Amino acid sequence: MLSNRHVHLKEEDVAALFGEAGLTFNRYLSGNNGPWASNEFVTLKGPKGSIEHVRVLGPCRGYNQAEVLQADCYKLGIKAPVRNSGHHDGAAELELIGPCGALTIHSAIIAHRHIHVGKELLEETGWVPGETFVKVHVGGIRGLVFENVAIVKGGKGMMMHVDVEEGNAAGIKNGDKLEIIL
Amino acid sequence: MLSNRHVHLKEEDVAALFGEAGLTFNRYLSGNNGPWASNEFVTLKGPKGSIEHVRVLGPCRGYNQAEVLQADCYKLGIKAPVRNSGHHDGAAELELIGPCGALTIHSAIIAHRHIHVGKELLEETGWVPGETFVKVHVGGIRGLVFENVAIVKGGKGMMMHVDVEEGNAAGIKNGDKLEIIL
Numbered sequence: 001m002l003s004n005r006h007v008h009l010k011e012e013d014v015a016a017l018f019g020e021a022g023l024t025f026n027r028y029l030s031g032n033n034g035p036w037a038s039n040e041f042v043t044l045k046g047p048k049g050s051i052e053h054v055r056v057l058g059p060c061r062g063y064n065q066a067e068v069l070q071a072d073c074y075k076l077g078i079k080a081p082v083r084n085s086g087h088h089d090g091a092a093e094l095e096l097i098g099p100c101g102a103l104t105i106h107s108a109i110i111a112h113r114h115i116h117v118g119k120e121l122l123e124e125t126g127w128v129p130g131e132t133f134v135k136v137h138v139g140g141i142r143g144l145v146f147e148n149v150a151i152v153k154g155g156k157g158m159m160m161h162v163d164v165e166e167g168n169a170a171g172i173k174n175g176d177k178l179e180i181i182l
Numbered sequence: 183m184l185s186n187r188h189v190h191l192k193e194e195d196v197a198a199l200f201g202e203a204g205l206t207f208n209r210y211l212s213g214n215n216g217p218w219a220s221n222e223f224v225t226l227k228g229p230k231g232s233i234e235h236v237r238v239l240g241p242c243r244g245y246n247q248a249e250v251l252q253a254d255c256y257k258l259g260i261k262a263p264v265r266n267s268g269h270h271d272g273a274a275e276l277e278l279i280g281p282c283g284a285l286t287i288h289s290a291i292i293a294h295r296h297i298h299v300g301k302e303l304l305e306e307t308g309w310v311p312g313e314t315f316v317k318v319h320v321g322g323i324r325g326l327v328f329e330n331v332a333i334v335k336g337g338k339g340m341m342m343h344v345d346v347e348e349g350n351a352a353g354i355k356n357g358d359k360l361e362i363i364l
Contacts, residue, residue: 070350082323082353112323141264141294142348143329162351166324168252169344169351171264 001030001159001174002167003111005051005068007042007096008085011060017042017098023058034155035059044068044108045095048077061086066094066108069165073110083109084130084150114150115160115180122153129153135181136160142171145181183212183341183356184349185293187233187250189224189278190267193242199224199280205240216337217241226250226290227277230259243268248276248290251347255292265291266312266332296332297342297362304335311335317363318342324353327363 014022023038036058044051044066051072063086073080078092092108115134117127127134132151138144149160160178167173196204205220218240226233226248233254245268255262260274274290297316299309309316314333320326331342342360349355 070353071346141330145327145329147325147327148323164253165347166351169348171252 001161002164002172003067003161004164005044005054005066005072007044007054007056007067008061008063008065009056010062010064013064013103014060016101016103017096019100023056023060025058029057030159040098043097044072044076045097045102046076046078046092049075050097051075063088064096064103064105064107066096066105067111067163068094068108069163070110071165078108080108080110082112084112084114084152085109111161111163112150113146113148113160113162113166114152115158116154117151117158118156119153121157122151127151137179137181138170138172138176139179140171142169144170146170183343184346184354185249185343186346187226187236187248187254189226189236189238189249190243190245190247191238192244192246195246195285196242198283198285199278201282205238205242207240211239212341222280225279226254226258227279227284228258228260228274231257232279233257245270246278246285246287246289248278248287249293249345250276250290251345252292253347260290262290262292264294266294266296266334267291293343293345294332295328295330295342295344295348296334297340298336299333299340300338301335303339304333309333319361319363320352320354320358321361322353324351326352328352 018040023040026037026039029035038056038058040056041053044054080092081090088107093106094108096103129152134149136146136149200222208219208221211217220238220240222238223235226236262274263272270289275288276290278285311334316331318328318331
């Protein structure tokens with residue numbers, strides 16, 4: 001799955017941005033459950049520039065987090081590090097602006113490319129979430145091998161997540177089948 | 183070198199977009215000669231959307247060409263193929279809008295990643311421009327191996343060209359040293 005820039009919020013910070021109505025469900029990102037796109041958007045504001053119309057994903061998490069593209073960092077004037085979700089050491093400061101107010105977070109990151117692996121498959125492979133890294137081969141005219149792909153738990157089977165710059169660089173789109181190189 | 187979206191023009195089409203003043207020199211892209219950034223910009227207009235402030239590069243070439251990002255294609259509503267410069271089979275149609283007029287081209291492409299290799303090094307390696315392809319390894323947290331990297335002639339020594347989506351996906355910036363895998 002290719003992810004564009006997006007935002008995760010803590011339950012208690014939603015009202016500051018969107019008022020009492022909170023986040024409203026738009027659609028599941030994949031299948032019939034799991035993470036979903038809300039109908040709510042924020043503007044990201046950094047020291048150099050802003051990016052409008054950035055979608056908030058649900059459900060809420062235990063932390064606020066903006067996942068941005070490297071190109072966004074240049075535009076915003078921030079240095080977001082490449083990190084796994086929820087890992088915010090050295091993460092960048094960014095202001096989120098909603099229709100009802102603003103919020104400064106210290107957790108803007110570029111998502112580390114990863115593969116969600118279901119429980120059964122983790123047992124079968126012996127892969128350890130957070131410790132195992134694999135390579136993934138992509139064929140075609142923009143063919144490449146992604147190295148340093150983190151294994152994380154979640155979902156069923158396997159689903160690789162890259163951001164749109166990574167996906168576009170490899171010439172892939174949602175639903176493409178890729179090859180893991182061990 | 184990381185290339186953002188840009189435009190090349192035929193000498194005889196410059197006036198239609200920019201009037202008699204033509205293209206004016208801003209700076210060399212690299213070193214003290216070769217391709218240069220002009221002070222002139224166009225808007226790219228596709229069936230779905232437009233992208234403003236896209237720079238025209240000099241000197242003029244024997245063909246018009248827009249080099250866009252995959253992300254731009256979604257925004258513009260075009261399907262630009264990955265092609266080497268000057269190869270426009272299946273290239274997309276796009277309207278260029280300048281301050282003095284507009285021009286429709288049939289040569290919007292996504293640039294095929296490539297390495298410019300100087301004459302002496304071509305002789306030394308035996309690489310044949312247009313026929314030889316190599317792999318290039320990038321280290322670091324976004325490490326990857328670019329496959330299918332075209333060897334083209336030009337310049338001195340070696341200079342790899344990728345677009346900004348490829349560069350950002352690999353976590354590289356202008357001037358980084360990369361490793362060719364034979």
